[in-house]
Amino acid sequence: MNNAWHTEMLAEGRVSDRRIGDRDIVDKVRRAVLMQRLPPGTKLPEVTLGEVFGVSRSVVRKALTRLASEHVIDQRPNQVARVRAPSIEETRETFDARRLVEGEVVALLAGRLPAEPLAALAEQARGEVSAFERGDEPARIEHSLTLHHLLAEHSPNRVLGAMLTDLVLRTSIVIALYKRAGLASCYLEGDHSRLLTHLEAGDAEAARGDIHDHLNGLEALLDLSPREARIDLKSILGRAPEQA
Amino acid sequence: MNNAWHTEMLAEGRVSDRRIGDRDIVDKVRRAVLMQRLPPGTKLPEVTLGEVFGVSRSVVRKALTRLASEHVIDQRPNQVARVRAPSIEETRETFDARRLVEGEVVALLAGRLPAEPLAALAEQARGEVSAFERGDEPARIEHSLTLHHLLAEHSPNRVLGAMLTDLVLRTSIVIALYKRAGLASCYLEGDHSRLLTHLEAGDAEAARGDIHDHLNGLEALLDLSPREARIDLKSILGRAPEQA
């Protein structure tokens, strides 16, 4: 069958020599899912992963548990773990949740951000623009992700920050999944720099508005029409016998 | 040392005969933490738990991982898992986060709640009142928890619902932890029934306001004065060598 992905997995970075733990597996699988190298529904048997990474099932299992708690994979009892395929409905809900949480985070952040993190954010924004202009989509995604990750990290409210980290990952996954066919990249010019301006100026409500607009714009770039529910249909009829 | 808690653990319910998995361990430990039978800082060695529940370390480890992801315990590498002691700052942040999320959930819920779940909510509210009146604090907590749990479950937005479930647990833990000394119970008369009225009437913003007031009231019943930081001090100086 589809036995080609281990080579891709290994290509993700040198694996064999370094001391590798469950953390590395989590990072690499997460990244591969994000980059669509591991499409939804892909089976991830424990022994195979263990062979690829040169560790035993124990550590693989721990990694899979973590990935499941991050909503990257689905883990049902007595069944092989599979890359998750969030439904269209869940996609909408994830965006709604992120609007709420990230809006609040940037509102809290407005005007309270020291110069150093602000510079780091600006650098990511610049990096994203440049990556977009030279057509390097993976790099652009990386910069965008890092930017939002930084926002989460610097959230004055760490509980909300942790939630935002989770939501950023989940939205990124569904963006990769539901991106409109012809679209080269889900990029909205100026959104990030506008946000940073308002953050620096200390305008909390403007920053919240920026986040809302940004996420609305992103969501609009997706193909979430229910008539095109082939993905859902396929994953539910073909693979998932029950869904509570 | 403190080897008495396994008996308490077992008293939590019949354990030996039934088929017990990691889920049961998670439930029982969570409950014990909630009821303050397992105070913060309590060590939870894997072998001991395994002996108590009659399972091997494998399943205990899985249970501990779950508990850590629920923020019930702390799991640092090469160290025994311990019951978590959220700081005062984290307590405030948890309340803030819950205000945001639960407020949104009830706003979404207002007017869209069918009769059946509404009745279930009302029953929990009544149960809470009656438990309070007869001075049965554990039962009162149980009813209150179930009520908020039901709100989370019926959230139209399941992503927010799952987040709320987590936040309800965490706030309950810190309430138990920081409850003012003399206080018999953290109960605010009428709050829940008022919320239900507004939910049924479909007044989203009133419901959101009810949640805000309720959580503000609850937080006010806690002793979060930084001068009384003995709990933090004790747990940090006495047990935790490093804190990232």
Add this chain to the structure above:
DNA sequence: GACGAAACTTTTGTATACAATAAGCCCGCC
């Protein structure tokens, strides 16, 4: 040729053994 059952294979669940690390302890030294 289609259907169904039984063996067979694959894969996960659990227990256990061994290695590595951290904590506690004792003893010698200053």
Add this chain to the structure above:
DNA sequence: GGCGGGCTTATTGTATACAAAAGTTTCGTC
């Protein structure tokens, strides 16, 4: 008597073996 080094012990990290369950194939029957 206090302090530090090394030893002992307790506990977690990892690998592996076996059991149970799910999935797959094959074969016989209708």
